[in-house]
Amino acid sequence: MTKPTPIPLEPLYELSDQALEARIRQAKETLGESCVILGHHYQREEVYQFADFTGDSLKLARLASQKPDARYILFCGVHFMAEVADILSSPEQIAILPDMAAGCSMxxxxxxxxxxxxxxxxxxxxxxxxxxxxxxxxxxxxxxxxxxxxxxxxxxxxxxxxxxxxxxxxxxxxxxxxxxxxxxxxxxxxxxxxxxxxxxxxxxxxxxxxxxxxxxxxxxxxxxxxxSVHQMFQPAHIDLFRQKMPGVQITVHPECSYEVCQKADHLGSTEQIQSAVRNAPSGSQWAIGTELNLVNRLKHEMPDKEIHFLCPTICMCSTMFRIDTQHLCWALENLVAGHVVNPISVPPAVAASAKKALDRMLSVL
Ligand code: SF4
The missing domain is CATH 3.40.50.10800 (NadA-like)
Structure with a gap:
């Protein structure tokens, strides 16, 4: 028996945003519990809204090991994250990266x-x-x-x-x-x-x-x-904010340079940045040094706070941005049709060694 061919990606670029979103919802509903979508905080909003779970690398790595019922782990993030999901999940589970070009330059x-x-x-x-x-x-x-x-x-x-x-x-x-x-x-x-x-x-x-x-x-x-994204933030950006907004709190990601981190009031992972801003009083002012999609989401979510992007230029992770709604829809609809596109499979010997290192990390938390 010949295998049916996978559904092609290109026609999805001809659909309107609404049509595409409707198809993603439909495919998600059909797949039900068999597919879990994990979304990193740096994902664009159109994709992020479909994630069953969101978080930073650590939170998502843990989640990947705690969802044994999901046969498919669809990772809206970058390549190394899907690899971690593959390593930490059971052998029956399949990690999927909707676009293989979503890597990490670092x-x-x-x-x-x-x-x-x-x-x-x-x-x-x-x-x-x-x-x-x-x-x-x-x-x-x-x-x-x-x-x-x-x-x-x-x-x-x-x-x-x-x-x-x-x-x-x-x-x-x-x-x-x-x-x-x-x-x-x-x-x-x-x-x-x-x-x-x-x-x-x-x-x-x-x-x-x-x-x-x-x-x-x-x-x-x-x-x-x-x-390459976080190195764009400079100490001068902090000086500028402090000059024009004396009460501002500066929070940055530790992938920023030492000089930037030394000048900031707070540094933390995306999860830690989010909780610092969420727990702050209404009316507080923030300038945030991390990827733009996350900062824009916080701005939208907390209109009672004054939230700014620390850098005057756009600092976006272009590889995270590779995951668009078309690729998400394509990966989901292929699963519905019985095809797995873009599975991420770490060779067993490498996975076993990597798991030792990951387990050591998880044991110290
Ligand atoms: S922001 Fe993008 S390039 Fe920078 S470390 Fe994260 S995934 Fe890699």
Whole structure:
């Protein structure tokens, strides 16, 4: 028997927004409990409204492991998130990313060969296995989580980075943190580690651009990666807001630079930013340094507060934006028709190693 062909995507771009939304609702209703839609806070509103559960990477990672009845986990986020959902869900469950082009430029800044080669190079200077805990930000590929799992390391998110670093330092005296230098630096600084005890590993340079002495002295070795969205926020933006709005509270994401985080009143993950603003009194003024879709949603949700975007230019995650209603509809309608489009399947050996690292993270929360 020949397999029917999957429903094509292109005709969906000819539908009106209303028609498309009606079809998404219909497909969702037909699929019922068999499909759960997870939506990251940075998703555009048109897609976010259809999520059964919303949250940051940590919350969604946990949810993925707590929905055993859903055969399909449709992840409206980026590639590494769907990988985590695949790793933490049961073997019968299938994680789906509606658009395979929804990646994360930060996650792409560290890959397994580069991290292995850094590990070996550092290993020529100090005994890595007894002295260094590798910690990867959840914004990384599954094989890097696997690397951490196999080398006594773990994973962190922007919600729990300090707790995870404390866990790491209880075991070994140094940390190799990748791929986001800013989250690593900001979290370590908040734990009282001085900037002098942190070094930056530049993967394109011999020995990471570091001397043996620097490696021996360092407590934290930071990978030279960053988020192209959060690096747009500058200390001058904070100064400007404080000048024109003296009572304003500045809250930023720890993927912003050290200088920005030092000047802010508060820093936290998307969940933590949201709860800080939600719990604030009516009439309070906020300038927020994180992705635009989240800030616009908070503005809309809380008209009794004055909420501003910290940067004068648009800072949007263009890869998150790849998930549009057409791709969502396409993935859902194909499920209704018996096709799984864009399944995310981490090879079992990598998934087993990565799960060790993820489980260590989940155990310290
Ligand atoms: S906002 Fe930055 S870190 Fe988050 S998914 Fe987009 S590129 Fe990656």
């Amino acid at each position: 996650a792409d800044m560290a890959d397994l060969p580069a991290v292995e080669s850094a590990w070996q190079a550092i290993g020529k200077v100090i005994d890595v296995e007894s002295m260094v805990t590798p910690v990867t930000y959840v914004n990384s590929m599954a094989d890097l989580k696997g690397f951490c799992g196999d080398h006594g390391g773990t994973v962190c998110t922007s919600s729990n980075a300090e707790k995870v670093l404390a866990w790491a330092f209880e075991r070994r005296e140094k940390v190799l943190f990748f791929p986001d230098q800013h989250l690593g630096r900001n979290s370590a600084a908040r734990m009282g580690i001085s900037l002098d005890e942190m070094v930056l590993w530049k993967p394109t340079q011999p020995n990471g651009g570091l001397s043996d002495e620097q490696i021996k002295k360092a407590k934290v070795i930071l990978w030279d990666g960053f988020c």
